[in-house]
Amino acid sequence: MNVVVIIPTFNEKGNIENLIDILEEEVFPKIKNHEMRILIADDNSPDGTAREIEKLMSKWKNLDLTTGEKKGLGAAYVRAMTYAVEKGADVMFEMDADLQHDPAKIPEFLKKMDEGYDMVIGTRYSAGGSIPKEWPFKRKMFSVLGNLLVRTILLKFSIHDWTGGYRAVKKEVFIKEKPELTDFKGYTFQVSFLNKAVRDGFRIAEVPFHFGERHVGSSKIAPMAYIIDLLKYVITASLQEKLFGPFGKFLVVGGTGFIIQAVILRAMVGVWKIDPTISNLTGAVAAIFSNFNLNNIWTFKTEKIHGLMQYLWKLFNFYATSAVGVILIQTGIIFLGDNLFGKKYYFWYFIFGTGILLIYNFTVYRLIIWRKQPHK
Ligand code: GDD
Ligand code: MN
Numbered sequence: 001m002n003v004v005v006i007i008p009t010f011n012e013k014g015n016i017e018n019l020i021d022i023l024e025e026e027v028f029p030k031i032k033n034h035e036m037r038i039l040i041a042d043d044n045s046p047d048g049t050a051r052e053i054e055k056l057m058s059k060w061k062n063l064d065l066t067t068g069e070k071k072g073l074g075a076a077y078v079r080a081m082t083y084a085v086e087k088g089a090d091v092m093f094e095m096d097a098d099l100q101h102d103p104a105k106i107p108e109f110l111k112k113m114d115e116g117y118d119m120v121i122g123t124r125y126s127a128g129g130s131i132p133k134e135w136p137f138k139r140k141m142f143s144v145l146g147n148l149l150v151r152t153i154l155l156k157f158s159i160h161d162w163t164g165g166y167r168a169v170k171k172e173v174f175i176k177e178k179p180e181l182t183d184f185k186g187y188t189f190q191v192s193f194l195n196k197a198v199r200d201g202f203r204i205a206e207v208p209f210h211f212g213e214r215h216v217g218s219s220k221i222a223p224m225a226y227i228i229d230l231l232k233y234v235i236t237a238s239l240q241e242k243l244f245g246p247f248g249k250f251l252v253v254g255g256t257g258f259i260i261q262a263v264i265l266r267a268m269v270g271v272w273k274i275d276p277t278i279s280n281l282t283g284a285v286a287a288i289f290s291n292f293n294l295n296n297i298w299t300f301k302t303e304k305i306h307g308l309m310q311y312l313w314k315l316f317n318f319y320a321t322s323a324v325g326v327i328l329i330q331t332g333i334i335f336l337g338d339n340l341f342g343k344k345y346y347f348w349y350f351i352f353g354t355g356i357l358l359i360y361n362f363t364v365y366r367l368i369i370w371r372k373q374p375h376k
Contacts, residue, residue: 001090003110003168004037008076011047012097014216016040017056019099024060027103034110037062037089040097041080043070073165073220074189078181081174092174094167094190098214101166105209109168118173118202121159121194122166128208129161135213142223146230150191153234154241156198159206162191163230166209169193173202187221188229195237201302201372249299250362256294257287284326292318300370314369321364330357 005023009016020038028036038060042050044067053065066083068076077094084092091113095101101122112120123129124143131143143163150162165187177196184192197204242248264283268274292315296305305314330353337349366372 001034001113002037002088003031003034003091003093004039004084004087004089005093005095005106006039006041006077006080006084007095007097008041008043008073008080009045009049009097010043010070010220011045011049012217013045013047013049013052015098016049016052019097019103020056020060020063022099022103023106024062027106028062031107031110033114034091037064039064039066039080039084041076042067043076044068072185072189073187074181074193075185077189078178081169082178085171085174090171092169092171094165094169096165098217100212100214102209102212105166105207108207112205112207113168113170115205116203117205118170119194119197119204120168121161121204121206122164122209123159123161123206124164124209124211125160126206126208130210132211132213146227150230150234153238154195155238156195159194159198159204161206162194163187164211165190166211169197173197176200184229184233186229187226188233191230192233192237199241246299246366247362250295250365251358253291253294253299254358254361257291260290261287288319288322289315291322295365295370300365303370303373305370317369321361321369325357325360325364329360330354 007016007019023036023038040049040053040063042053042065044050050065050067053063057063057065064087066080068079070076081089081092091110093106093109095103105122109120109122124131125147131140135143147160147162151157151159154162167190177193177200180196181189181193194204261280261283264286265276265279268279268282269276296314305311330350333353333356334346334349337352338346
């Protein structure tokens, strides 16, 4: 594979030559099965980082430079990744210029890529990873709590390090997500990029690493602005996912099912004078059929069921789980309530039972009927 290590720089003249030497002389010679290159993404650093790179480019033929206006870390990465993909990159690394990301870990990331993962995340918060011991308590707190907050608000706990900047990503992931990587141009880019990759089912692995101290130059993070930007992103993304994602659509489909059932019930009883029990059952059968198809073509369209046999089998499952839900869960809760606290509050048991029923149904659909498939 063609691998490009992208290093964003803003005033990193004191670090960059050192890092490039380590990559070229110590790390790349150990990697035999991939073509390794370096791309520096500099934003017209006033300290002359770019001139330094131009000098080094005559020494290292696999070293390249893209320069542009300073619009933030995320914007620099999007520009550099676009450039790298145009030049034929298959895999791109994200790596800081200040040697806080141990370059010796690169082969471990590549091994995961060879195993078929689409994105590999360097993590400081799993066993084998760490943040600098020398950091003051307050800085450690910010780092740990920030990540915990992101995981909690997004309700995604399988990834431990959302904010870090040591990663490898296949070009397919970048090409797919690029159109959406426009809103958060600063450090929040890391969280938003990863969150979209998770949403789209890309296969993601983690590699623990020790985050080192910066010895030369200074951090470019503006902590308060970063935290506000980050919270803005995770809160809106999480709300959007919950309301307009599959769960929101599932609720809308359920609402249409309710209307179908109610209309059939009233029509059969009122117009054709049919027995209400039979009418309700007919309405339920029709509503469930409609729910199944709407969920299949809309709510879970990324996991759409194909083939007649598969369709009939899943439809049967859907009827069976719907029946179990209504009879055991919803009616069961009303039955329990009636017997434990009296029949007086039956409607509250119904409301509570319906809430549990919704969670049960959604879980069954997501985990069994329209199970999320890994990205192809
Ligand atoms: N081109 C460009 N443009 N480069 C930038 C910009 C920018 O606007 N801002 C920062 N950089 C470069 C820096 O020169 C450095 O190489 C790298 O991006 C990381 O910046 P630092 O300033 O060293 O970040 P940090 O060490 O404080 O932040 C670390 O933690 C963050 C949050 O967990 C990094 O690992 C970040 O990647 C991470 O998001
Ligand atoms: Mn740094």
